[in-house]
Amino acid sequence: MLQNFIDAYSPDNLRYLFGGLGITILVSVVSIIGSFIIGSILGVIRYVKIKYFSAIVGVIIDVIRNLPLILILFFTYFGLPNLGVKPEIIPAAILAMTIFESTMLAEIVRSGIQAVDPGQMEGARANGLTYWQGLWHIVLPQAMVKMIPAIVSQFISLVKDTSLATIILLPEMLYRSQIIYGQNTNYIIPMFVAIALMYFVVCYCLSVLARYLEKRQA
């Protein structure tokens, strides 16, 4: 058994696996940045209630939020070519993750803004700020502080969800571990231990960060 572990963790295999970790991190980081920006914009649109527009955006958000991420991955990777766009695997994965996670973040942002005391906006308006100035300078900064723990835990889900992109053959950790243990079944357990550990370390660090931010804020 021990020999299996030693053989499985050969330098070549480890380099290959850590390359997968790199792709997981690349896809996660780009999607985190993208979904944070888009999600914040969508959340604000949903909060400010622009006639018709906010309602339509709201319906789109609810529809995407309530679909499985795997389905959205299929849409971007297998569906888009039917419409004449053929994305590469990594951009397709990033696109799907960003679309899905930004709707999740939109909900967090909206409820975060709603949790800010309405007196803040009234005070801002009474001091001569326009509605958008009040939102940007007074309400949003306070809302962001409240939302940070929820946002970080959403990003933990995002990192874990990158594993679903193995279904469109994104060469990340899980996919690469399958290739390694596909060559030798003795490597199955060492590979599962390795990727479970890698995911655990990344996600646990993020959740410690979330807990620290939660405590500091309370």
Add this chain to the structure above:
Amino acid sequence: MIHIFQNYWGTLLYGLGQTLLCSILALVFSLILGTFFALLEESPSKVARGIARVYIEIFRNIPLLVITMFFYVVFPLYVIKMNGFTAGTIGLTLYTSAFIAETVRAGIQSVDSGQMEGARANGLSFWQAMRHIILPQAFRYVIPPLGNQFVNLVKNSSTLAFVGGFDLMYQGNVIASSSLETIAAYSAVGVLYLVITLPISYYMRYLEKRLA
């Protein structure tokens, strides 16, 4: 999209049934497991709290797909043969139970601590007080988040497609590759998912508003 429903309604319904069955089974079992670990975490024993903490952290921080694949790939080799549906449901149960444990624990903590003190002062043991006084009150707060967990369960059950669990997502792939109408097939599957998840999430939002 409509002709997909017309031509493949049997396949789609079967998939929908498997998805619902797996989600409901996983909800029931993860509720039991999750409540158990939430109680362990709130118990006076340090060892019990440690065990619960380790369990929750492990299953919260490892992707569902890795857990499911573990049961699908490793278990048949060393322990017991199981099909994709079983492996998927076990994976889903363990993964969700960690989140439910956190939810239930938050519910227990939101019950006024005077309730426990009062119960203990009246001669109930810690577990009796939990069972008869605290948990019934905690579950009132827990219902909206549990509903949202169920929505997540239905969405996450699509990982069964990876292990041949014959769920909705799996059937969607089958239809997409046999009809070659990718977008129509996946749209039909999407509509069926929404039929389950949208009403529940709207109802839970309504409940949350009413409770607040």
